[in-house]
Amino acid sequence: MFKNKLVIEFGVIGLGRFGFALAKALADAGKEVLVLDGNESKIKAIRNYTDNAFVVKSLNRETLEEAGIQNCHTVIVCIGESIDVSILTTLNVINMGVPRVISKATSYEHGQILEKLGAEVIYPEHDMAIKLANKLISSSILESIELRNDIVVSELKLTSKIAGKTVLEADLRKKYKLNIIALEHDGKATIDITPELVLNENDKIVVVGKRLDVKRFEGFLIED
CATH class of the missing domain: 3.40.50.720 (NAD(P)-binding Rossmann-like Domain)
Structure with missing residues (x-):
């Protein structure tokens, strides 16, 4: 062996x-x-x-x-x-x-x-159940991974509510205590998240933060 x-x-x-x-x-x-x-x-x-x-x-x-x-x-x-x-x-x-x-x-x-x-x-069964539930009940959260202490890494699809704003203007860190760690635009992904980076409708972003804060931001994205 x-x-x-x-x-x-x-x-x-x-x-x-x-x-x-x-x-x-x-x-x-x-x-x-x-x-x-x-x-x-x-x-x-x-x-x-x-x-x-x-x-x-x-x-x-x-x-x-x-x-x-x-x-x-x-x-x-x-x-x-x-x-x-x-x-x-x-x-x-x-x-x-x-x-x-x-x-x-x-x-x-x-x-x-x-x-x-x-x-x-x-x-495994618990984690897969949560992943499926997130897909069933959420129109903005695409994927979500649960870490310890109620911290999650989530991928969200941006809506018109935030379109045209820069990362600095959106200020997710101050408003929702979330950090953007990656962004995908037109099929191209980047982890170079600068304050001047413009967020567009249908962009996908990956954020890390508390589960409830992610849900608050998701609620903002999908509210009328």
């Missing part, structure tokens, strides 16, 4: 639907990924995308070390069905000194335990 390799970019433990999709996406992007699962048929399937996939019958520390998981820069623990296995595996990986450990949680309580161990926590 990869016991003696110096650095592996990503490790994925668990090949449920989320873990399989994640491992495939990383491999398709040309990233080096080490994949571990106890199901031989799932490992055989993921080997269509990466050769670095191995069947492990146990996820104890000795087995993980033999596989080389300690050499990964980032490990994603994608175990959701067995909470106890998820927690113990996360603890083992963290104690092995992996710089970044991300763990899938199936409930808030599960996530709390993982966070206390020192892992970053993701809630």
